[in-house]
Amino acid sequence: xxxxxxxxxxxxxxxxxxxxxxxxxxxxxxxxxxxxxxxxxxxxxxxxxxxxxxxxxxxxxxxxxxxxxxxxxxxxxxxxxxxxxxxxxxxxxxxxxxxxxxxxxxxxxxxxxxxxxxxxxxxxxxxxxxxxxxxxxxxxxxxxxxxxxxxxxxxxxxxxxxxxxxxxxxxxxxxxxxxxxxxxxxxxxxxxxxxxxxxxxxxxxxxxxxxxxxxxxxx
Numbered sequence: 297x298x299x300x301x302x303x304x305x306x307x308x309x310x311x312x313x314x315x316x317x318x319x320x321x322x323x324x325x326x327x328x329x330x331x332x333x334x335x336x337x338x339x340x341x342x343x344x345x346x347x348x349x350x351x352x353x354x355x356x357x358x359x360x361x362x363x364x365x366x367x368x369x370x371x372x373x374x375x376x377x378x379x380x381x382x383x384x385x386x387x388x389x390x391x392x393x394x395x396x397x398x399x400x401x402x403x404x405x406x407x408x409x410x411x412x413x414x415x416x417x418x419x420x421x422x423x424x425x426x427x428x429x430x431x432x433x434x435x436x437x438x439x440x441x442x443x444x445x446x447x448x449x450x451x452x453x454x455x456x457x458x459x460x461x462x463x464x465x466x467x468x469x470x471x472x473x474x475x476x477x478x479x480x481x482x483x484x485x486x487x488x489x490x491x492x493x494x495x496x497x498x499x500x501x502x503x504x505x506x507x508x509x510x511x512x513x514x515x
Contacts, residue, residue, distance in 0.1 A: 313356060313433075313434055314355070314356055314357075314358035314359040314362075314431075314433035314434055314457060315353050315354060315355045315356055315358075315359045315431075315433060315434050316353070316354045316356065316434075317351055317352065317353050317354070317434065317435075317436065317437075318351070318352045318354075319349065319350070319351045319352075319437045320349070320350040320351075320352075321348065321349055321350075322348055323345070323348055323349070323350045324348070325345075325392060325395055328343075328345045328350055328397065331343075331350065332388070332397075340354065340355065341353060341354050342355070342386055342399040342400075342401070343388075343397070343398075343399050344397070344398045344399065344438050344440075344443070345395075345396060345397040345398075346395075346396055346438050346439070346443055347394075347395045347396065348395070349437060349438065351436060351437055351438050353436075355401075355431075358433060358457065359401075359431050359433055362431045362433075362455060362457065362491070363401045363402060363429075363431050365490070365491055365494050365498070366401075366402065366429055366431070366453070366455060366487070366491075367383075367402050367429075368494075368498075368502060369487055369490050369491075369505070370402070370404065370427075370429070370479075371383075372502060372505055372506050372509070373479050373482060373509070374406065375506075376506060376509040376510060376513070377479065377481075377509075379406055379409075380406070380409040380410070380413075381404055381405065381406050381409055382404065382405040382409045382412055382413060383402075383404055384403040384404060384405065384417070384425055385402065385403070386399045386400060386401065386402075386403075387399070387403065387417070389403070389419060389424070389425070389447070390419065391419060391447060394446055394447065396443060396446060396447065398428075398443065398444075398447075400428045400429065400430055401429055401430050401431050402428070402429040403425040403427065403428045403429070403449075404425055404426060404427045404428075405417075405423075405425055405426055406426045406427060406478055407426045407450075407478070408422075408423045408426055409426075411423060423448075424447050424448045424449045424450075425449060426449075426450055426451060426478065427449075427450070427451045427452075427453065427478055428444055428449050428451075428452050428453070429452075429453040429454075429455070430452070430453070430454050430455070431455050431456075431457075432454060432455075432456055433456055433457040440452070440454065441463065441470050444463075444470075445463075445465060445468060445469055445470045446468075448465065448468075449465065450464065450465050450477070451463070451464055451465070451476065451477055451478055452465075452470060453476075460484050460487055460488070462474070462475070462476055462484070464477055481512065486505075490505050493505075
C-alpha cells in the first residue's frame with residue numbers, strides 16, 4: 297500500500313509544503329535494502345524504515361532552510377563550547393537487528409566523538425549518534441520518538457517549523473525536557489531568535505550569536 301503526505305488540510309491554498317512524503321507499507325527488510333541500493337546516494341530524498349513501513353521524504357525550501365540553520369546553530373555552539381564533533385549529516389543508520397533504518401536531517405557525535413574519530417561508523421560496534429535532529433513540518437507516519445529511542449540515541453531534537461522539542465533518553469524511553477543535556481547553557485528561545493535573525497542576514501546572525509556566546513562565557 298502506498299500513501300502520500302503533504303501539509304494538513306487546514307492550511308491556506310497558497311501555502312507551499314515544506315516537504316513531500318510517500319509512504320509504503322508492508323515492505324520487508326530485504327525489499328527496503330533493494331530500494332536503498334537502487335536509489336543510490338546521489339539523491340535529495342531521505343528514507344526512513346520502521347518495521348515494514350518505508351517513508352521517503354523530499355525536502356523543500358522551508359524544510360532545508362530550517363535544517364541547515366539548525367546545523368549552523370549547533371556548529372557554533374560546539375565551537376564556542378570547546379567541544380569536539382563528528383558530523384554525520386543524513387548518513388544511513390542501519391539497524392537490521394531492529395528492522396529499522398534512518399537518514400535523519402542532522403546527526404552528530406559529540407560526547408562520543410573520540411570513539412568514532414577518523415573512522416567509518418559501524419553501528420554493530422560503535423555507539424549511536426549522541427544527537428539527532430529532525431525537521432518535521434508536515435505529518436509523518438513514523439513514530440520517531442519510539443524509533444530513535446529504540447536505537448539508543450541519547451538526545452533527539454524535533455522542530456516543526458515553529459516549536460523545538462528536546463527529548464532525552466531515560467530508561468530506554470524519551471522524556472521531553474526544556475534544556476539540552478549537551479548544551480546546558482542554551483534555551484529554546486536562543487534557537488528561535490537565531491532562526492528569526494537569519495531570515496534577515498545569516499552571516500550577521502552567526503556573528504551576533506557567536507559574540508553573545510563569548511560574552512556569556514566571560515561572564
